[in-house]
Amino acid sequence: MDLKVDLAERSYTVTVERGALHHVEDRIPLDGKTLVVTDDGVPENYAATVARKASVSGQAVTVTVAQGEQSKNFENYEMLCRVMLENGFTRKDRVIAVGGGVVGDLAGFAASTYMRGIAFYNIPTTLLSQVDSSVGGKTAIDVCSVKNIVGTFYQPGAVIIDPEVLKTLAPRQFSAGMAEVLKMAATCDGELFALAEKGVGEKDLEKIIFKALSVKRRVVENDEREQGLRRVLNFGHTLGHGIESCTGLLHGECVGLGMLCMCSEKVYERLKKALEVYRLPTELCADREKILD
């Protein structure tokens, strides 16, 4: 299934298709030079598959950063730019991210600023990045451990979502992604919420990803640079970010908790039950002041 994100000359297609990882050449031009960025938590063969394809008609350079938010730093950003310069990348070359939101944010920021912007493609490999961060063009690194302080709005040339790769995703990571799906459903799509609160079977997965992406697409098309409407997708994020920086919980887990704290009594029970379906945390023992700080 293809979803077009309509942003005038910055429009692009999001492909949701089982096995799409093995046909990236259908969606991404691979002549010239390609920087493949991944992290050491992503199965090696995903990035290797992309690099192999890129080596057929051009040259591929793969960089693997450490898994985790702390990789979204100035040091890695500078390193990616140096690697491109040392390998003679020009404005005609490209960056492909193969990984979760951290890899996409970091690689996208490097692509958006290298020679004032070269082509960027995203192949998200976590549910969280598939339904959320891969679409919308937000790139970022962190400053002094504060998330996404530096970045750009820079739309990818294409996004390729292969639900097959989620088979290697840890169940806890999958659930964290479902928290974001529930967020989009809770704010914008009652039908999606009804579907997701029942749990996800193999056959529903593509449908759920597609519907969540449709929500994200609609919001991004109406507010590319987050000046108003796009903030609706920050539901659960203000407290969620606070929880994230005070605990060892995953982003999606924190968003789930953040939503529970902020929602009305009317929806509290239903949302709590939905989170429990995915064994997402619904209670937290932590320093209240520290989180609010």
Next chain:
Amino acid sequence: MDLKVDLAERSYTVTVERGALHHVEDRIPLDGKTLVVTDDGVPENYAATVARKASVSGQAVTVTVAQGEQSKNFENYEMLCRVMLENGFTRKDRVIAVGGGVVGDLAGFAASTYMRGIAFYNIPTTLLSQVDSSVGGKTAIDVCSVKNIVGTFYQPGAVIIDPEVLKTLAPRQFSAGMAEVLKMAATCDGELFALAEKGVGEKDLEKIIFKALSVKRRVVENDEREQGLRRVLNFGHTLGHGIESCTGLLHGECVGLGMLCMCSEKVYERLKKALEVYRLPTELCADREKILD
């Protein structure tokens, strides 16, 4: 004199006015927080004047980097972002550059990426930056001493040009700026060339700045992201950059030499004479291979 750069929602005004430095509040909103970026080669009172104005209705933070191209590095870029974060800058705050092209490029890049872009204003204090780099929205830092490898296209909110500040500019720096004026004249404005080749008197200065800016404005309006026409302004720059990285000469001086190398025999003598009026170098003893490399 005001010059409007017409780029749809990214349009802005360039003011050329004697004494404008002392009336920045007329052109730049100064509520909230202002980061003033300057370098230690710029008379201190210029940035201090701007910071003082910004302190009246808001809060000003001044950062002074070392003079010279080597300040356009990742370290200073990260430092500016940290300073803004530590001082609680939000999307509603701003950055003002007070200095030459190095300060404008560096501060502009920080502004364009801090929280994915906050307002940026430029008060160029060298002739070179007044007639060229302050207009057009190119921001940049260098990577491994290669110029402008990383950056963004990010238009300023306003540019304020006060010809009075050129009185403190070293004569050699002034001449280097005139090399860029001659470049714009040679490529796009015969009348400006005829004016500039005679030398610049006090009363012609504003006119020459304004006419050179008009050339730059026209090119930028037609090719904001340098996909074609804008490259005309790179006349003399390919070789110029090579000369710059092999010698201790100033950017403008290298552009002058670069033009002489690349121009037709027909214009060579006239261009050489014009460069000599400003005591710009017209011959070079250097390693030919190294420059071409």
